[in-house]
Amino acid sequence: MREQGYAAVTSRALAAKAGLKPQLVHYYFRTMDDLFLALWHRRADSLYKRQDDILKSTKPLKALWDLTSDPQDVVLSYEFVALANHRKNIRAEIAEFGDRYRERQMKILTGLLKKKRDALGGWPVMMSVMVLDSLARVLAVEDALGMKVGHAKARGAVGRLIKQLER
Amino acid sequence: MREQGYAAVTSRALAAKAGLKPQLVHYYFRTMDDLFLALWHRRADSLYKRQDDILKSTKPLKALWDLTSDPQDVVLSYEFVALANHRKNIRAEIAEFGDRYRERQMKILTGLLKKKRDALGGWPVMMSVMVLDSLARVLAVEDALGMKVGHAKARGAVGRLIKQLER
DNA sequence: GTCTATACCGAGATAGAC
DNA sequence: GTCTATCTCGGTATAGAC
Numbered sequence: 437m438r439e440q441g442y443a444a445v446t447s448r449a450l451a452a453k454a455g456l457k458p459q460l461v462h463y464y465f466r467t468m469d470d471l472f473l474a475l476w477h478r479r480a481d482s483l484y485k486r487q488d489d490i491l492k493s494t495k496p497l498k499a500l501w502d503l504t505s506d507p508q509d510v511v512l513s514y515e516f517v518a519l520a521n522h523r524k525n526i527r528a529e530i531a532e533f534g535d536r537y538r539e540r541q542m543k544i545l546t547g548l549l550k551k552k553r554d555a556l557g558g559w560p561v562m563m564s565v566m567v568l569d570s571l572a573r574v575l576a577v578e579d580a581l582g583m584k585v586g587h588a589k590a591r592g593a594v595g596r597l598i599k600q601l602e603r
Numbered sequence: 604m605r606e607q608g609y610a611a612v613t614s615r616a617l618a619a620k621a622g623l624k625p626q627l628v629h630y631y632f633r634t635m636d637d638l639f640l641a642l643w644h645r646r647a648d649s650l651y652k653r654q655d656d657i658l659k660s661t662k663p664l665k666a667l668w669d670l671t672s673d674p675q676d677v678v679l680s681y682e683f684v685a686l687a688n689h690r691k692n693i694r695a696e697i698a699e700f701g702d703r704y705r706e707r708q709m710k711i712l713t714g715l716l717k718k719k720r721d722a723l724g725g726w727p728v729m730m731s732v733m734v735l736d737s738l739a740r741v742l743a744v745e746d747a748l749g750m751k752v753g754h755a756k757a758r759g760a761v762g763r764l765i766k767q768l769e770r
Numbered sequence: 771g772t773c774t775a776t777a778c779c780g781a782g783a784t785a786g787a788c
Numbered sequence: 789g790t791c792t793a794t795c796t797c798g799g800t801a802t803a804g805a806c
Contacts, residue, residue: 439689440688440689441685441688441689443610443689444689446798446799446800447799447800447801448798448799448800456772456773457772457773457774458799458800458801459772459773459774459801459802460771460772460773461800462800462801462802463771463772464771466801467800467801468799468800511688514684514685514688515685515688517681517744517748518608518681518682518685520748521607521608521678521681521682521747521748522606522607522608522610522611527748527749528749530748531745531748531749531750534745534748534750534752535750535751535752538750538752538753539752542753556724557723557724559760560756560760562753562756562757563753563756563757563760565753566738566741566753566757567734567738569741570737570738570740570741570742571733571734571737571738573737573741574733574736574737574740574741575737577684578698578701580688581684581687581688581694581697581698581701582694582695582698583698583701583702583705584702585701585702585705585706586705586709586729586730586732586733589727589729589730590729590730590733593726593727593730613780613781613782614781614782614783615780615781615782623790623791624790624791624792625781625782625783626783626784626790626791626792627789627790627791628782629782629783629784630789630790631789633783634782634783635781635782
């Protein structure tokens with residue numbers, strides 16, 4: 437899915453990787469949509485767990501930025517969203533996850549950032565969270581594409597900001 | 604491409620929409636990759652032109668934010684990036700466009716924003732441009748998915764910031 | 771649980787008539 | 789330029805034997 441896109445995830449390709457016959461895939465997951473949903477649920481659980489770990493971290497902002505910047509993760513998320521774009525039942529689940537994930541993120545960061553609103557230009561905490569989140573995602577996707585312009589400056593600026601906030 | 608993803612763009616589907624036979628698609632574009640590249644070149648030209656118009660606008664920041672927020676546009680871009688993710692020749696062209704597009708964006712905004720760096724928390728102009736850009740994109744994609752959390756707050760904050768900068 | 775056999779469909783692509 | 793005819797491949801999915 438990461439290397440060739442969700443469209444390359446076929447019963448034949450999966451079976452070949454496992455050294456088995458394609459029909460077995462349909463034995464475990466009747467349809468390919470079932471399979472993608474199962475895959476998504478695994479992933480959602482894993483993301484929630486990693487989010488919880490960030491709560492316990494001594495530098496949650498840094499940890500969050502690193503998590504959201506992971507190119508492997510971002511490319512996978514990208515594929516799931518593309519998949520959601522034309523499979524309605526998957527879209528509903530992903531949208532629900534996205535909203536819930538952000539709400540949890542707010543809980544983690546509200547306490548930390550409220551005291552430092554002036555260092556963040558006085559913006560609402562929600563806004564700062566979304567800016568960091570979207571910037572990390574876009575940078576990672578662009579990296580995967582091979583884009584470069586502005587990346588060093590942006591990563592530098594964010595790195596310094598986070599260091600200052602968590603000193 | 605917007606409604607069902609790039610994978611739904613097939614010679615058969617295109618021909619059906621045009622009331623013609625699928626083989627004609629291959630007459631005009633030998634391979635489907637040729638077709639996607641032609642489509643991309645059209646789109647790139649159009650995006651460059653709209654970027655130029657922003658230069659002439661009296662409120663370029665507002666115009667830029669609106670352009671980048673257009674859900675139809677963003678979803679299409681999303682599909683092209685997903686496509687690029689597993690077609691190397693397309694990836695190269697899209698990455699090149701992305702870098703060039705951002706450099707042009709810098710030229711448009713550097714003059715405008717340099718004088719107002721204090722209103723932007725002292726961040727480099729490049730950083731402000733990328734923050735606005737990535738936030739607009741992520742909001743639009745999330746909208747398309749049906750996500751809501753934080754959107755009103757983020758749009759409100761950005762709207763006020765842009766208004767203040769361009770008053 | 772894993773296999774063989776098999777169905778059906780729709781994708782990309784080419785050859786050649788008109 | 790548009791058609792008919794045709795090929796090949798690879799996708800999803802089911803039935804039924806072992």
